[in-house]
Amino acid sequence: MTNNTTPSTDTTIFQLGGDLPVRRVGYGTMRLADGPGDPTGPEARIWTAPADRAAAVDLLRTAAEAGVTLFDTADAYALGAGEELLAEALHPYGDGVAVATKVGVVRPSPTEWVPLGHPAYLRQQAELGLRRLRTERIDLLYLHRLDENVPVAEQVGALKRLQEEGKVRHIGLSEVTVEQLTEAEATAPIAAVQNLYNLATRDHEPVVEHTAGRGIAFVPFFPVAMGxxxxxxxxxxxxxxxxxxxxxxxxxAWLLHRAPHILPIPGTSSAAHLVENLGALDVALTEEQFARLAREVS
Structure with missing residues (x-):
């Protein structure tokens, strides 16, 4: 995984955590899974590894060759199979590849995503993630969801200890409010927040503003959901x-224009769509076009 700490003036690059350069359009691997259910629909289960594993591996390699540097997965995606797939496709990771994964959600069945923030569980899942990803350090480890039954300081503290041990480079949070983020920051520096956000769904506008002022990456998932x-x-x-x-x-492009710390991670199972998504980095909107989209899509 990347160790490059050279500052960049390229506006398509963001320094994650202040020292990890990543291209501002990444790749979300959530949809690289199979049923039961439609893996591309809103009710996707993300339960088992893809039936066509070779095609998924080829797609991940195509993404890296096309310039993707930030790959996003989670231990909850297909019960760890998402992490294994990334390792199969990209290990040994080149200097330009950064991998983000998540811990803190259990999957007792195909339809259940249950937050579990017990520190011992979080550490276990991080250790399993290291094994499945075949690496000694995870570039960005997210707390997948906050567990309301465990103090935030204990949950974030577990990730901080992993960071102090050299097993985690940067810590992230997912689906949090400004208040929750602020509480978490009292325990450890937060490098990224991954929330649902796109042109048509902007409930987390306060989080976008808060992270912008603190140099924290805002990573919108489902970034192209427009209805x-x-x-x-x-x-x-x-x-x-x-x-x-x-x-x-x-x-x-609207997201990229919205703020320089926004890093969308669109997912797709199509190589053509993957290349199309990366082309957004070359699309320039005027202020009038940006404002018109914000006004007309709400």
């Missing part, structure tokens, strides 16, 4: 035609 606004005559498509891009690229 009916993505129709051929909708506002996203109209702006896409103006800038010579696709609607998906335009939605991602």
């Amino acid at each position: 009916g606004h993505a129709g051929p005559d909708g506002p996203v498509a109209r702006v896409a035609r103006e800038v010579g891009a696709t609607p998906s690229q335009t939605a991602l």
Whole structure:
């Protein structure tokens, strides 16, 4: 995994945690899983490893070759199979690859995602993640969800101890409020927050603002979910035609324009769509186009 600490003036690069350069469009591996259920739909179970493992490995390698440097997974994705898949495709990790994974959710069945923040469990899952990823240090370890039954200081403290032991480089949180983030920061520095956020879903606007002021990466998941606004005559498509891009690229470009610390991690099982997503880095919106999209898609 990357050890490059050279500062960059490239606006398509963000220094995660102040010392880990990553390209601002990453890749989310959540959808590289199979049933039961549709792995691409809103009710995807993310329960088993992909049936076509070779195709998934090829896609991950294509992503790295195309310039993706931040790969996102979790121990809860297919019961650890997501981490194993990343290792199969990309290990030994080159200097340009950073891997983020998550701990703190148990999967007792295909339909259940249950937060579990007991410090011993978090440490165990981190150790298993290290084994499955075949690495001695995880670049970015997220607390997948806060467990309301365990003090925040104890949950974040478990990750901090792993960081002090050299097993974790940076700590992140997922689906948190400003208040929860502030409480967590009293225990350890937080390098990234991964929340649901896209052009049509902006409930976490306060978190975007808070993280911007503290140099914390804001990593939106489901960054291209636009609903009916993505129709051929909708506002996203109209702006896409103006800038010579696709609607998906335009939605991602809106996020990139929103703030320089935003790092979307779109997921796809299509190599063509993967390359299309990365093309968002080359799409420039005017302030008027950005504001119009924000106004018309709400």
